[in-house]
Amino acid sequence: MPRNFDFAEAEPRVYDWWQENGWFKPESAAADAEPYVISMPPPNVTGSLHIGHALFTALEDLMIRYERMRGKAALWLPGTDHAGIATQLQVEKLLADEGTSRNEIGYEEFLQRTWQFKEEQGGAIIRQLRRLGASCDWDRERFTLDDGLSKAVIHAFITLWEQGLIYRGPRLVNWSPGLRTAVSDLEVESNEEEVTLYYFRYPVEGGDYIPVATTRPETILGDTAVAVHPEDERYRHLIGKCAIVPILQREIPIIADDAVDMEFGTGALKVTPAHDFDDYELARKHNLALLNILNKDASMNAEAGKYAGLDRYACREELWRDMTAARLTIKTEPYVTRIPRSQRGGEVVEPMMSTQWFVRIQPLADKAIAAVRAGRVKIVPKRFEKIYFHWLENIQDWCVSRQLWWGHRIPAWYREKDGDPEGEIYVGFEAPRGDGWVMEQDVLDTWFSSGLWPFSTLGWPQETSDLGRFYPTQMMETGHDILFFWVARMVMMGLWFTDTPPFHTVYLHGLVRAEGGVKFSKTLGNAIDPLTVVDKLGADPLRFTLITSGTPGNDCHLDEKRLDHSFRFINKIWQMTSFINMNLDGEIELGLPPVEELDLPSRWILSRLNRLIENVQYLFDIHQYGEAGNQILAFMWDEFAPFFLEISKHALYQGDLAPKTAARRVLVHAQDRCLRLLHPFMPFATEEAWRFIPQAGNALIVADWPVAERDLIDDEIEARMQAFLEVVREIRNTRGEFRVDPGRRIQALARDGAAARDLARHGHILARLCNVDSLALLPAGADEPPNAASIVVGDITVFLPLEGMLDIAAECERLAAELKKIAQQLARAEKMLANENFVARAQPAVVQRERDRLEDLTSAKAQLDERLANLCP
């Protein structure tokens, strides 16, 4: 066995071996195995791996490997997303670097370039996922723009159209001027920014004026009304009169509406229905005209009069200058408000009238709400259900058309009729018969195809065998940031098209952040690149760290130091395996000897092990994988390795075959179970280590998941061993305190008693763990040894004769401190047990535990008292 785990050599080799054996495929399970399916959240096909991908990979691979070990037909279906806007932007940037643009090269050429870009980039991210150990069924990999998925998307669109759930029409939408496309509400992010609030006079016919405040003066040019509150004494007399749009001199009505906030600004509101969502509603109510003043690039159009052609912000300045000259301005002041920006481009989004395709979403949303209410879909953690409900209950129709070129083209054709070039609309798979039909240029929102992902990837709408066997899926693991974008839409589409929720459980993870909660970003230079970590430490430490650093639904602050710790944990596992391996000496019988043939340490470690398995199972059941990982680590590093492994050397290094064999079998068994438990967390190192201990299976990846053997859990054994280990710790402390050379073997005496005799029988424990040569019993009534330090644990008193090293004053101080501690604990236990309510109402086990403690503490205190009296006059 190699001295260290060579992850760089082992990872690719082991990964290929797994794949060549077909273990990533659900067909490797028994034919009648229950399926367990996760659809991978498809990363952008041209993206590169970041820490968020690493987190989902670690979690989903953990879930898949766990269920595979439990004998399920585990299918983790991978794929990539064409990511409309993101990818198109990347290609446009390439073109810009070449000094050209998409409009210059044209539609066909642009698509060809984008496909070429996808082929060049595509697969990079998939290769990166494989480096992390993702056990996906790569034969089933899909891409949202592949033929099958495209057909599914078109089918879904046509079906919704035929059901009357898709309509096309002019609406106020969020318009991204940089991208020249509509975007959905979700793709707009509003954050508070410092802007200017402009106060000005709105002239009224007859020479009067109304003061109005706005943050966007250029929209004055698109005003079609001024609104005031009907009960506002300041302006009541003006209601019904006409206001005059500054510079343009256009007449618009002054209307009254109680939606106007009298407190804000001047209490009067300019109404720009074509460029503001609230104003749009107001305009519908009052039947006001809609006046679009912007071009698609957010420059001013002809309606802006002399400002036509100016950029919106240039227009803002120039108009304000002109209004100042016209003595219409009052003042400006700094103001903080939320500015809507495009999630992708980052530029300020303008509400704009535009003809778009919409999904009438309410009927779909109703089903999605009902499914979660009925528990047919479970969201972990549960609090996200509230957020989910709130969004779906207030949902707006979904604008699904995008004025992009990269995506699923909307399957609609137009033909001129009565002078309207779009007078006739046809929706279908292919162009309708007849002349003059022109296909729709717009493509669908990327999330439209993503919404179909759990079933489109399995062959839907065809009734494929995969669809029958693997749908609905079991687990949807993804980030809580795309609960609306993706999860809710999958639930809606899944229920609508397949009559089944697309998955049973939604597990939401948080964002990975840097120390102090700051976002990872390239500009801050604080990004942890998963591939750099994998190069340096291997995939396993990254995976283990990511999983054990957070809890479901909460952001995790990744501390790079923990990566090193995980790396060292893997080394620890390797060394433990190595130790067991080199002490085997040939074949051994698998399984455990009968429990009655086992010694105390063996029974102790098996009890602890099975308790661990039980806890881990519970934690997996409630999706607390991080805590499970930490508990396995704690067991191995704090109990198994430092105590059992050390103690077992006694049996392994001496001559008797029976105890040697027993020790070997216990060691192999416990290490085997630990490696199994850890496999979903760190697949490479565990698989590789497992080869070096005797086992019956082919590979750890398909070995059985451990089940706790409750018979082996033994409270009494654990308590006995715990007391012994406490003696060990005390002896170590005492040695340290009196500066006893660590290499020096010392003698120990114990005052006779049942526990002491028990301890004496296990003298090798003290020998191995604290370098005590032997433990002799001091007959009852015998004098205490002179110049001895003493330690008291429960009813065990151990004397360490330390002639020449013992400082009586220091020992007295130590004992007094110990006594103080014991006395405090004793007082606490006494107080609790004196409380009738506690005794009557607490769980009996808790009361009993406290009684036992009281007994131990009382005994310890008595011995300490006596010791102090003898030694320290």
Added chain:
RNA sequence: GGGCGUUUAGCUCAAUUGGCAGAGCAUCCGGUUUACACCCGGAAGGUUAUAAGUUCGAGUCUUAUAGCGCCCA
């Protein structure tokens, strides 16, 4: 404005149904004891944000306040 989360050791985070608050890193002390210096043994570090309440018992449940973060308008 509405909602959600969070506040625990210097830093990053745990704590399973309420039952003696724990890790890692950092700090200090001591060790090459033949699985491991990628290690071992020890120490120190806490009024669990604040204030009330429920309970025999609260980090955990309730209410209020404050800071931080997120979502929705």
